[in-house]
Amino acid sequence: MLYQHNPMFNLILFGPPGSGKGTQSENIIAAYGLQHLSTGNLLRSEIAGQTTLGMEAKRMMDQGQLVPDEVVIGMVDNFMNAHPGAKGFLFDGFPRTEAQSVALDALLQQKNTEIGVVLALEVSQDELVKRLLNRGLTSGRSDDTNEAIISNRIAEYQNKTTVVANYYRQFNKVVAIKGEGTVNDIFSALATEIDSRLAK
Ligand code: B4P
Secondary structure, X not given: OOOOOOOOOEEEEEOOOOOOHHHHHHHHHXXXXXXXXXXXXXXXXXXXXXOHHHHHHHHHHXXXXXXXXXXXXXXXXXXXXXXXXXXXXXEEOOOOOHHHHHHHHHHHHHOOOOEEEEEEEEOOHHHHHHHHHXXXXXXXXXXXXXXXHHHHHHHHHHHHHHHXXXXXXXXXXXXXXXXXXXXXXXXXXXXXXXXXXXXX
16 A cells, blocks of 8 residues: 655644633644634724624624634635645634534545544633633723623533544544633643654
């Protein structure tokens, strides 16, 4: 059988809203040169551009609800096609449903690659609410300023997104990381996991 070496390394940074995915993604892309794919950022840039997709997404996001799978999957497909030379992707905030996980596997398979690891940040609910309300003081994000909307986002995570970790657990790809503590300590724990896989 022909063995084709594919050096791409793709990882999912997983966790509830406010768990530090965006914060740690910046550190990871700076250290490893992966292409950052944040569906939250992509959606916010559609909103800023006042596109039809953005206006539709804003209605859902302002209530703390997930945006429909087909919208998000189409956006991810476009983004990956626009970065053909990437040495790997860091998926931040995606996938958030089982349908998105299955779609991502198919997109990666077309590129003859796969998810290397899912790093799951674990943070208590009290800490999540505190962080998001705190970010809401300065972020201008309408989904960060109201505690009821934040609770809705956490409920969406529990109802629809925790299954994503179960999906990848069946392939033995999930590693839990304590997401409380200093940003540097959490980054060190993430980097240890990434380094051990890149060394293989
Ligand atoms: P996202 O943009 O993904 O936002 P998030 O879950 O709020 O972010 P994140 O976890 O990255 O926040 P971070 O910890 O960095 O999603 C927003 C919305 O978009 C969703 O609710 C949904 O409507 C929609 N959406 C996005 N992707 C979707 C998808 N795939 N399918 C459907 N809908 C989708 O930051 C939180 C705060 O904590 C920051 O202020 C940070 O400074 C602070 N912080 C981080 N680490 C800390 C630490 N160690 N200690 C103290 N504070 C810390």
